[in-house]
Amino acid sequence: MTTVSLGFPRLRPSPLIIQQTDRPTSSQLVDRMGRTARDLRISVTEKCSLKCTYCMPEEGLPAIPRQCLLSPTEIGRLVRIATTRLGIREVRFTGGEPLMRADLEDIVAESRSVAPDTDLSITTNAIGLDRRINGLVEAGLNRLNISLDTIDRSAFARLTRRDRLKDVLSGIRAASTTTRHPLKINAVLMQETLDQAPDLLAWALEHGHKLRFIEQMPLDADHTWAKSTMVPAEEVIRVLRERFTLTNPFRTDPAAPAEEWLINGGPYTVGIIAAVTRPFCADCDRTRITAEGTIRTCLFSDDETDLRSLLRSGTDDALIADMWRAAMWNKPAGHGMEQQTFVPPHRSMGAIGG
Ligand code: SAM
Ligand code: SF4
Numbered sequence: 001m002t003t004v005s006l007g008f009p010r011l012r013p014s015p016l017i018i019q020q021t022d023r024p025t026s027s028q029l030v031d032r033m034g035r036t037a038r039d040l041r042i043s044v045t046e047k048c049s050l051k052c053t054y055c056m057p058e059e060g061l062p063a064i065p066r067q068c069l070l071s072p073t074e075i076g077r078l079v080r081i082a083t084t085r086l087g088i089r090e091v092r093f094t095g096g097e098p099l100m101r102a103d104l105e106d107i108v109a110e111s112r113s114v115a116p117d118t119d120l121s122i123t124t125n126a127i128g129l130d131r132r133i134n135g136l137v138e139a140g141l142n143r144l145n146i147s148l149d150t151i152d153r154s155a156f157a158r159l160t161r162r163d164r165l166k167d168v169l170s171g172i173r174a175a176s177t178t179t180r181h182p183l184k185i186n187a188v189l190m191q192e193t194l195d196q197a198p199d200l201l202a203w204a205l206e207h208g209h210k211l212r213f214i215e216q217m218p219l220d221a222d223h224t225w226a227k228s229t230m231v232p233a234e235e236v237i238r239v240l241r242e243r244f245t246l247t248n249p250f251r252t253d254p255a256a257p258a259e260e261w262l263i264n265g266g267p268y269t270v271g272i273i274a275a276v277t278r279p280f281c282a283d284c285d286r287t288r289i290t291a292e293g294t295i296r297t298c299l300f301s302d303d304e305t306d307l308r309s310l311l312r313s314g315t316d317d318a319l320i321a322d323m324w325r326a327a328m329w330n331k332p333a334g335h336g337m338e339q340q341t342f343v344p345p346h347r348s349m350g351a352i353g354g
Pocket of ligand 2: 048049050051052055056095096097125147350
């Protein structure tokens, strides 16, 4: 029942996928289009302290039974397989809200012990981060992405359905004094927060954070997304230009989803991720594991492959790695949003892990 209401997808039974004859020959996570996955996103929970309208339903997602969630040891094992056998270079924990897991420090520590040189990060709304940041850094976390869409308290409360901007800002303050890297702040703009984008950018510049705007994708649990009402990247740029000069867009590397624009001639930049209006699927380098332990090769594809049952049935690392390769081989070419026949996936962003 729970998995169905979470939007549980078409699940490939593990033995079937491994029997396919058309198989990748590379040891890495390559697909039929020639893309190689280097970036692993692991969702650790469906729970969240906010209920952003573009992500969660008002009542939150149905709870995943505890025994269905991957444990820190199981997550550590997947990180080991991914980094030692499959060429993954970067691991990010997400959700739902990763800080909702009381054992997030254990997840990070298990992962760090098996992947000492890998970039380990979290994507978080920062609520409660002020109390956890030291423990997370000690456990081995080396980067954070924080989501914040507006610095206007009432707009924040409307958008997230919770009046908790103050808690988010104290989490951000604590993180920025503890970590070495500049914080990355991600913002999804909606029509109602569009005019606040310049204030958010001014705030980010003042505090030394790197801001990126992300186009809203059709991944909300309420299924209210419409192309006609979403804020396209060009609209974000137009509004920012009312206060800043934006020039010389560039990408730091071809797989980077964000186009960086120089602000007022530089050196500071603002990133724009036009996932809907200028898709970058051809350069996608991601693979995902859901909180229940399924491989999800694309945000928009409901085809998933169950690894949890393999982890719990004595399957060795080599076979699990093979399953992962086989799943990635079938990664779809693109999200298909431009097609008339496009239908959003069953799972919403919070149930996949953004
Ligand atoms: N709770 C954490 C947070 O908000 O950072 C991590 C999970 S959240 C699903 C990860 C990212 O997905 C956030 O930056 C959020 O803004 C983004 N997101 C959620 N729904 C989205 C949507 N419909 N379109 C684009 N981005 C979305
Ligand atoms: Fe929670 Fe993040 Fe989704 Fe907002 S975007 S509801 S903070 S999971």
